[in-house]
Amino acid sequence: MKTPDIVTFTINPAIDVFGVTDEIFDDSKSRCQKASSLPGGGGINVARNIHRMGSAVAAVFPAGGLNGELLKKLIQADGTPFKAVDIADETRQNFAITETKRHIMHHFVFPGPTLTEAEYTACLETLFSFSPAPKYMVLSGSIPAGMPNDFYKKITLQAKQQDIKIVLDTSGPALSESLFTGAYLAKLNRREFASLGYDEHVSVEELQKQMKDLVDRDAVDVLIVTLNRGGAVLVSKCGESCFFEAPKVHIVSHVGAGDSFASALVHQLNKGTPLKRATHYGVAAAAVTVQLEGNQLHDLNWLERMVTEVVEHPL
Template identity: 55%
Template sequence: MYAPIITFTMNPAVDTFGETERIFEDSKTRCQQTRQEPGGGGINVARNIIRMGTPALAIFPAGGLNGELLKQLLARDNTPYQSISIASDTRQNLAITERYCGKMYHFVFPGPELTKAEQDACRNALLEHQQLPEFLVLSGSIADCVPASFYGEITKKASALGIKVVLDTSGAALQGALYNGAYVAKLNRKEFSSLGYSELDDIATLRAQMREIMAKGAVSNLIVTLAQGGALLITESGEELAYMPPKVEIISHVGAGDSFVSALTHQLYQGKSLDVAFRYGVAAASVTVQTKGNQLYDLDLLEVTYKKTQPLA
């Protein structure tokens, strides 16, 4: 099938959410499972984008019983996908809310090992479509066995074909992906600090640091999200934008960054300006932290929050 937006998740997961009254250190903690969702950055992005009304295709490697469960969950959700078979098991992550204190504990497990042949199959699957997408979202982590240059190689090839690449990754994968022609990259403060900066610097210093790596050609447009919910953007033309959402009660941060990328990419595909798309991204993250699960469900609240999102001085 043709999709104008393709998302790729190198390290997908089945996300299991649960609740318990209290977590005990030295005895059984009995939990109630509240929901089970397909997980992983690009998969979350694709599901959100489809819900907003734009066709998308999620591509990912999958193996073992968890891989089969992941595909079943996507089929149940009517999410178009293309899976690449691997020998190792897809991971499962846990998010447990302790009702006693209202805190959520997010347990994230390492991904499966992929052979070189499986990695090559993933690369080929992204660019083998007869009609290429307008946007390619590379989202989420990569396993330790995958070269740090993996996303960078894909970004370079896709950009040369005229595809706008949206990057949302971290660690070695992020450092290997920058400076390869991506259209936009979204980083949080911790991810940005991994490039050699302090996470404690003030906003003015952060802006200067963003301009510094932009001048070196890291990416065409750079977004850095802030711990308090806002975000900064520096565009390829040198324009600097910053927005802050209204204060809300935070229930879970799971999927907030993916919702940001979802709304941003959806709005760009719809022909909106980078300013408008960026502001929608800030609003989408704010909506998602107010809900359980890993998805952007309340699109009416998204519109309300968008209108309440204000420029950050």
């Protein structure tokens, strides 16, 4: 495989199953229609979008059991380059069911498989098997129970030695352990940022101050926090500080929106687009994806139109 510019890593991938039902009933069958299965998990979603956008990318992930075989077949059909690490435990399935009576989606997310030390060490080796090294490495999604909390930290430290820019899109201990270790960029939602010890309900101006404190202390070079109703705040070590206001749209599903943000952002950065302009694309990509079923951004013309509706406010 030719070395890609961008490698994504998903330690806890999934098959995302989507369905529609009129109403979800208690203690009874809720019959669903329109079932579809898509490859899922943060880094896989990011890689599929980036491949569609035109950057050279590869997805790395573990896969096990019948679900793991299905996951590989779905990604092969999609055409996205990947390297899968075989594991003994079964890859998980998640379910997203849209209830038409109330126009809401129920998203059921299950735990991932248990990886042995030999299996997650094989993942690490596969991740750094590309020669020459990629420019960007996106660490996206949750870590399964039983994995070391500092696993992403180890990846970040090794990547720094090879001048690979790490993009963090994770949460919990995996996030807190990975900050202050040389990562280039972290993209967090408001709740993930609050988990670092901050108030989730402060104003945008106060949020910017909290973010600047982290950046000034070398947590990362670039910090982006996405907001609950769309938009994002950006603070960088180079002095950029902005609030990006997202257009108001009709929300169908939040599945994959954060991954679309990350994919558009990293694709644009890989093209050499300035950071603030690349963030416009990230906000626009999320705004398009929440209007869609599924977990992907397919209409790139729609993305370009949405970029013009994102408003930048200096902070």
